Amino acid sequence: MNSxxxxxxxxxxxxxxxxxxxxxxxxxxxxxxxxxxxxxxxxKVAEDTRERIAAAIDKIGxxxxxxxxxxxxxxxxxxxxxxPTITNSIFAAEVSGLSDVLKENGHSLLISxxxxxxxxxAELIQTMIAQRPAGxxxxxxxxxxxxxxxxxxxxxxxxxxxxxxxxxxxMCVGFSNFDASYRMVTGLIEAGYRRIGLxxxxxxxxxxxxxxxxxxxxxxxxxxxxxxxxxxxxAKFTFHEGARAMGELLDDHTELExxxxxxxxxxxxxxxxxxxxxxxxxxxxxxCGFDDLELTRMFNPPLxxxxxxxxxxxEKSAAMLLARISSEKTVERKVDLGFEIVWRxxxxxxxxxx
Amino acid sequence: MNSxxxxxxxxxxxxxxxxxxxxxxxxxxxxxxxxxxxxxxxxKVAEDTRERIAAAIDKIGxxxxxxxxxxxxxxxxxxxxxxPTITNSIFAAEVSGLSDVLKENGHSLLISxxxxxxxxxAELIQTMIAQRPAGxxxxxxxxxxxxxxxxxxxxxxxxxxxxxxxxxxxMCVGFSNFDASYRMVTGLIEAGYRRIGLxxxxxxxxxxxxxxxxxxxxxxxxxxxxxxxxxxxxAKFTFHEGARAMGELLDDHTELExxxxxxxxxxxxxxxxxxxxxxxxxxxxxxCGFDDLELTRMFNPPLxxxxxxxxxxxEKSAAMLLARISSEKTVERKVDLGFEIVWRxxxxxxxxxx
DNA sequence: AGTTGATATGATACCGGTAACATTGCTGGG
DNA sequence: CCCAGCAATGTTACCGGTATCATATCAACT
Numbered sequence: 001m002n003s004x005x006x007x008x009x010x011x012x013x014x015x016x017x018x019x020x021x022x023x024x025x026x027x028x029x030x031x032x033x034x035x036x037x038x039x040x041x042x043x044k045v046a047e048d049t050r051e052r053i054a055a056a057i058d059k060i061g062x063x064x065x066x067x068x069x070x071x072x073x074x075x076x077x078x079x080x081x082x083x084p085t086i087t088n089s090i091f092a093a094e095v096s097g098l099s100d101v102l103k104e105n106g107h108s109l110l111i112s113x114x115x116x117x118x119x120x121x122a123e124l125i126q127t128m129i130a131q132r133p134a135g136x137x138x139x140x141x142x143x144x145x146x147x148x149x150x151x152x153x154x155x156x157x158x159x160x161x162x163x164x165x166x167x168x169x170x171m172c173v174g175f176s177n178f179d180a181s182y183r184m185v186t187g188l189i190e191a192g193y194r195r196i197g198l199x200x201x202x203x204x205x206x207x208x209x210x211x212x213x214x215x216x217x218x219x220x221x222x223x224x225x226x227x228x229x230x231x232x233x234x235a236k237f238t239f240h241e242g243a244r245a246m247g248e249l250l251d252d253h254t255e256l257e258x259x260x261x262x263x264x265x266x267x268x269x270x271x272x273x274x275x276x277x278x279x280x281x282x283x284x285x286x287x288c289g290f291d292d293l294e295l296t297r298m299f300n301p302p303l304x305x306x307x308x309x310x311x312x313x314x315e316k317s318a319a320m321l322l323a324r325i326s327s328e329k330t331v332e333r334k335v336d337l338g339f340e341i342v343w344r345x346x347x348x349x350x351x352x353x354x
Numbered sequence: 355m356n357s358x359x360x361x362x363x364x365x366x367x368x369x370x371x372x373x374x375x376x377x378x379x380x381x382x383x384x385x386x387x388x389x390x391x392x393x394x395x396x397x398k399v400a401e402d403t404r405e406r407i408a409a410a411i412d413k414i415g416x417x418x419x420x421x422x423x424x425x426x427x428x429x430x431x432x433x434x435x436x437x438p439t440i441t442n443s444i445f446a447a448e449v450s451g452l453s454d455v456l457k458e459n460g461h462s463l464l465i466s467x468x469x470x471x472x473x474x475x476a477e478l479i480q481t482m483i484a485q486r487p488a489g490x491x492x493x494x495x496x497x498x499x500x501x502x503x504x505x506x507x508x509x510x511x512x513x514x515x516x517x518x519x520x521x522x523x524x525m526c527v528g529f530s531n532f533d534a535s536y537r538m539v540t541g542l543i544e545a546g547y548r549r550i551g552l553x554x555x556x557x558x559x560x561x562x563x564x565x566x567x568x569x570x571x572x573x574x575x576x577x578x579x580x581x582x583x584x585x586x587x588x589a590k591f592t593f594h595e596g597a598r599a600m601g602e603l604l605d606d607h608t609e610l611e612x613x614x615x616x617x618x619x620x621x622x623x624x625x626x627x628x629x630x631x632x633x634x635x636x637x638x639x640x641x642c643g644f645d646d647l648e649l650t651r652m653f654n655p656p657l658x659x660x661x662x663x664x665x666x667x668x669e670k671s672a673a674m675l676l677a678r679i680s681s682e683k684t685v686e687r688k689v690d691l692g693f694e695i696v697w698r699x700x701x702x703x704x705x706x707x708x
Numbered sequence: 709a710g711t712t713g714a715t716a717t718g719a720t721a722c723c724g725g726t727a728a729c730a731t732t733g734c735t736g737g738g
Numbered sequence: 739c740c741c742a743g744c745a746a747t748g749t750t751a752c753c754g755g756t757a758t759c760a761t762a763t764c765a766a767c768t
Binding site for chain 1: 715716717718719722723724725
Binding site for chain 3: 374375376386387390391394418419420421422423424425426427428
């Protein structure tokens with residue numbers, strides 16, 4: 001309490017919590033730096049020293065402090081990913097791909113959700129940069145001005161995912177949403193459909209949706225077909241919204257022969273709405289989706305859709321970041337993982353197929 | 355190039371990358387610690403100083419280094435969550451709840467997937483501890499010995515989620531999977547079903563599935579009904595597996611009147627298999643699920659299921675961790691967020707309802 | 709024998725913040 | 739007028755690792 005006239009003792013190390021590298025060093029009879037070497041590159045340490053250090057680590061249950069390591073070495077093992085929402089399973093699959101590859105390489109994954117808002121995204125980019133990540137993954141190639149500036153100036157490598165139309169800020173991985181949508185709709189036209197509706201996500205702050213919509217418009221226009229504003233509906237990413245949009249189209253536009261859904265979520269929700277109304281698929285109306293969720297294969301009838309490499313986008317993004325983290329040489333800047341139109345029973349097949 | 359006989363200059367600070375707090379301090383004409391105070395508690399700094407610092411931060415675009423902050427203050431703003439798989443949407447929803455609450459409170463979320471393996475989980479716990487998180491979220495109350503030991507000895511608060519049957523290591527949030535399953539099956543029995551099958555996930559390394567299975571067994575046994583091993587099937591968490599298991603039960607046990615599915619994934623996959631075979635729901639067979647995925651409401655007929663607070667589990671877990679992080683006093687240790695049996699058209703209703 | 713180079717290890721400063729304590733200036737009660 | 743007490747700010751050491759340079763040992767070569 002009172003120091004009773006004695007000078008306060010010189011401030012000493014106040015050990016906090018976990019054991020540290022110095023404890024291991026003392027126990028093994030070596031210096032801290034030798035333990036550090038053992039952990040980061042055991043080959044630099046003599047065989048018998050290795051054994052003593054291993055025994056010491058095991059004995060006191062030492063777990064390295066990545067925070068201290070990050071500060072002193074000026075590099076963390078954290079990769080930051082910003083996705084619109086984790087509840088959309090295409091992003092969950094992407095995250096799974098990221099996670100699997102990063103884990104194998106000793107990296108950790110920091111996740112945050114922008115909720116399809118570019119302002120939110122910019123804030124999150126800043127928050128992420130504060131953690132000094134080794135790499136950053138963002139969704140799409142459209143960002144707010146502030147977000148883009150941060151991404152351009154950050155030291156860590158950056159991957160933009162799910163769209164490869166524009167020049168990337170650093171690197172990008174995905175496929176052409178325009179091409180995929182264009183080819184899907186062109187296929188529908190080849191299959192004999194003429195009056196084709198569209199259910200698409202709001203295109204603000206979502207360049208993937210915007211490109212898919214453009215693909216639809218280009219295919220329709222290119223084939224000389226009518227583009228009718230009333231045939232196009234916005235929907236948020238829920239089955240219910242897909243059903244609602246489908247219901248509206250069925251109510252207001254009985255002339256429609258097929259509905260192109262820019263997400264399987266809409267296609268499944270919409271198809272269930274059709275079932276509910278006794279509208280037969282594909283006899284009364286054709287339906288196609290986008291993403292190839294597992295459910296589309298299970299549905300009755302199975303849904304025509306676009307298979308997209310969602311898990312692979314995560315895998316490849318992680319791999320590219322790791323390549324750049326380990327060696328500074330630039331690898332690929334733009335990676336097209338492609339897509340595949342999958343014709344199933346929910347539409348008539350295009351003449352060219354089968 | 356060559357030092358031409360001159361002594362090497364004393365090693366100096368080598369500025370690395372981003373601007374730092376000292377740059378802001380210099381520009382604002384104050385010391386680093388004052389900037390630190392401004393950032394962490396602006397009230398401690400005089401008004402005019404605040405303005406100068408704010409201007410300086412804005413001018414040079416300073417972004418704090420959370421790695422350095424974490425080391426010097428001995429606390430990070432990272433929360434680590436370990437879930438079985440992010441592709442199961444119940445965990446995606448939980449993560450969303452975690453993320454939303456943590457984000458609001460300036461914390462970041464580190465995610466990793468154990469793939470339903472306790473050994474993997476233990477490894478991940480260790481990896482996470484290395485990051486010195488401010489809090490840890492794990493799934494279930496069953497862990498490997500090593501995992502449990504790490505969780506018991508870690509300094510950070512720990513929340514076990516999705517099951518509250520056992521005493522928590524530190525805190526737990528969820529509901530009783532046993533009770534939920536028991537009440538669901540009891541409801542089926544009240545509805546008149548006697549020969550009830552079960553499709554359940556493998557119960558190894560998954561206490562939630564194990565409790566659900568026990569609930570089924572207890573309800574059947576308690577009602578004096580036959581428990582037939584052939585009526586119970588394992589399935590992994592895919593729609594396809596649900597369909598497969600359902601198909602087997604339909605093939606081998608035509609006597610079954612209802613199938614209790616321990617996950618909506620099985621229920622939906624199974625129900626689609628029934629549709630495919632022309633087996634009518636609920637006329638020919640009753641089906642109930644578990645989790646109340648959005649799709650169960652959209653299905654034709656809508657599926658009877660157990661509503662579980664998946665988003666809320668994330669929210670509440672985050673809130674409890676934050677409470678503990680900000681003040682050391684213990685808050686609730688065991689939080690029951692409940693569940694609700696939702697009777698829909700895929701089963702006959704129990705006599706007691708409606 | 710002296711030199712060279714490779715191998716193994718250590719001493720020290722430093723990463724970019726903050727905790728703890730010190731200092732300064734000012735206000736107001738005795 | 740003196741000093742306690744508060745407000746605002748500064749000084750210094752330290753967090754737990756690693757980068758950098760230094761040192762020690764020993765084999766091989768000239």
